[in-house]
Amino acid sequence: MGKIIEEKKKNRQPREGALVEVQNLKQYFPVNDGLFKTKYVKAVDDVSFYIERGETLGLVGESGCGKTTTGRSLLRLYEPTGGKIFYDGIDITNADMMPYRRKMQIVFQDPYASLNPRMTIGDIVGEPLDIHKLAHSKKERSERIIEMLDRVGLNSEHANRYPHEFSGGQRQRVGIARALAVDPEFIVCDEPVSALDVSIQAQIVNMFEELQQEMGLTYLFIAHDLSVVKHISNRIGVMYLGKLVELADSYELTFHSLHPYTKSLISAIPIPDPKMSRQNKRIALGGDVPSPLDPPSGCRFRTRCPYADELCAAQEPEFREVSSGHFAACHHLDKIN
Amino acid sequence: MSNLLLDIKNLRLSFFTPAGEVKALNDVNLQMNEGDVLGIVGESGSGKSVTAYSIMGLVPFPGKIIGGTIDFNGHRINDMTEAELREIRGNEVSIIFQDPMTSLNPVYTIGNQIREVILLHTDMNKEQAHKRALELLTLVGINEPEKRLKQYPHELSGGMRQRVMIAIALACEPKLLIADEPTTALDVTIQAQILELMIDLKEKINMSIIMITHDLGVVANMCQKIVVMYGGKIVESGTSDEIFYNPQHEYTKGLLRSIPNLSDKERKKLIPIEGSPIDALNPPAGCPFAPRCDKCMKICLREMPEYTKISETHECACWLLQKEMFEASTGGEA
């Protein structure tokens, strides 16, 4: 019986209208444990979601929850251990990625590590043009580079300089210009503002929004800061230890969260308002995130969950649609809410 | 009125790098009473950490104090020798750092590292030191302290390591605890635990805390007094209500406008502060924020403004406030 359901799951059709969809995505990494034993870190374990064209899906979670890995597996920067990836209705799990590299791009967290220190800004932004042979002459190439730099608020004077001459925010702009150079439809934003100063973060967030409007981009926006994710996303998924625990419209999720982890995550965020933060009642979460090498049985959140009981240890909760478009994985949703 | 614990006057500090002099602190004035929790807010390069380090006499090479005084708990810090400073560090003032991974020595057990600090600063014997270490771990909310004492740093999680760091910092019941971005490297739920612990400990052992952070949310509920730094200069200081509800400096205002608030019911556009942080080698002559300020005036680029007192506790260095006063004094003809 269970097998049939499993089979059924595997043969699901891609969702109509979704630009990007992952079904039961699994990404395990082997880790040497002792001399000859190999264990697996289940960085992403059975995650499914879709992103509609022109939409921004936010992905939040604490370090080690697999949100970054999800973004990279989606781009096939890692070979997924299991599951399927669809782009515009086409299964690209085993496809040649070259044509899709032009459509799907990524912007990274660390503006220091994500730019090659030996290349000029112009060459960094020009590299995608060289790889995909998008510029037919030197003149066209440099025009395109300047156009890209202009689009992210830099100018042609910056093209001959090296990354170390720029501030964090400017480097992040270069990273975005590089991603935009191939004229993509979909961008994975992997914690693009986490490493930036507060006053710069808003510049970059606004730029992402403007670019989305101008170019009709679709984003997967990964961050650990729920306030930023809520600001930019249409829908938000919350991950914990390699699993999606809740997924809903961003306002629905912040104001009517269902899963106990999401609730405590929201209450733990420091509010930049003294009066409100004095009133704010924290739902204290004890303990630490367990190691992804030995995740707890059943529900992975049960070791820190105030509502956990035997059922949670014995059986993994199903990720189900509780109300229209609001998914959550918890046995005790009725009891908690 | 409680006693003045820390008094920094006109502190100027520069880094003498091969590329030139970097003015890290420019006439910093800071007072703090016993039992206060003071928040220093600023972005990277604003001088917030350097200020805190100079209180401990720990100015990183090639930095040098070139003017001003630091009085802490009856000591004139900038006149003290290295040996005298060592007496104070860990004893009267302690520090916890951002990264709990690199601030613990990986080759010694937790117990070893806590006991070492106790033995160094008190005349306890080994047995007593061990007992005290157990006490401290219990105090910072670590379960199974006996077992943890025998473990190495890599066996503990990030939050646990930061708790150990706090335990070490508290070993000699310091008067002042400096927390340099203590939760930046931690996850939100762990950050909440650590912040709660610090508030709790403050009540328990009556110490003062300087909280250095870039996160306005962290200082909002923790600190009574907040200092906002930009480009090596204190641009505004006041109680947390004053800073959050009546900000005077354009930088503070901009900062508050540019952070998204989770509790906003509808989508508001963020209003960023345009421009890039200042080039430390080539600082502007006047107000450090002038090149990014949209209300910048001619004088702002030329001269540093004086502090204007808004209330007993609220001060701000901005020409806009001086302008009001100027207009008032000239009868409003400008």
Next chain:
Amino acid sequence: MLNKNKSLSFQLDVSDFLPADESEKQSIDIMRESVSFWKDGFRRLARNKLAMISLFTIIVVMIFAFIVPSFYPYSYEQQIRGSENLYLMEYSGEELARIEAGEKVFPHILGTDNLGRDTAIRIMMGSRISLLVGIIASAIILIIGSLYGAIAGYFGGKVDLYMMRLVDIIYTVPDILVIILLSVTLKYPLRSLADTVPGFGWISTVGVGLISIFIVFSLLYWVGMARIVRGQILTLKEQEFVTAARALGASHSRIIKNHLLTNCVGTLIVTTTLQIPSSIFTESFLSFLGLGVNAPMPSLGSLAAQAVGGMNSYPHRLLAPAIAISIIILSFNLLGDGLRDAFDPRLKN
């Protein structure tokens, strides 16, 4: 407080409080002069006195080794009858007679050897051979080692495992033994190649010994370089800019060439510069044992070896090549250290 502000207001002008325009704001916000990796590195190198002295010394040695011999009145294989075993600045009887006759005779600055060859020119030529061997061998090592290390490090996993085990095996092979075996076994095939196939005549000039040294360098000595490069690549390939290149669809060779090796350039320069003296040393040592260049071609090692016999009566014949070797090796080592400080600051601390 108020008083203070009043006094201030007298010094101020209404115009000071006019809004500043963009150009005024911009004038403060100028970017500093662009500094590339190379510029920055050479600037640091130029500040290092010891390295600059070494560089100067190397240039002087190179001038003597490559340029001066073409103008020198004697050649390295020229045997001057009657001028055997001359001392420093000494003239033979025949030459004295010619000077008497009003002819100008260039002095034998370092004397002559037992066959009447001018020692000074032989040392210059010896330096040329030693430098050539050092540079060519290091170039071979650089190319093979960096490519091998880069491929092993970049692909990782099984590829890395097998490639590095091969390196471990090569480490165990005794190099001197291989050189001796090669020079013995290659002697006849190479000689016949030189004699029969046109275009290979240079083999007999260079000598079978020297060729086997090059073969051994390219077979065995690159392993150190490979290990260093592999280590660097392993950390570099985890950097996000490499992931970014992969996300853009860059090919493996493009990533290795444009992103990985360019970031190893500092290490490559330093390791190669430090490899040159060690190759020179190996060559001198082998030539000293008689395994190096063919006579009459001199190398610093073979010159020293020939001089050992007459060490007591003609100490300068041994000292001169020995000092030349020392100066060359020392200069390259010091220059290498300076380059390391300038281009690879991570290794310094």
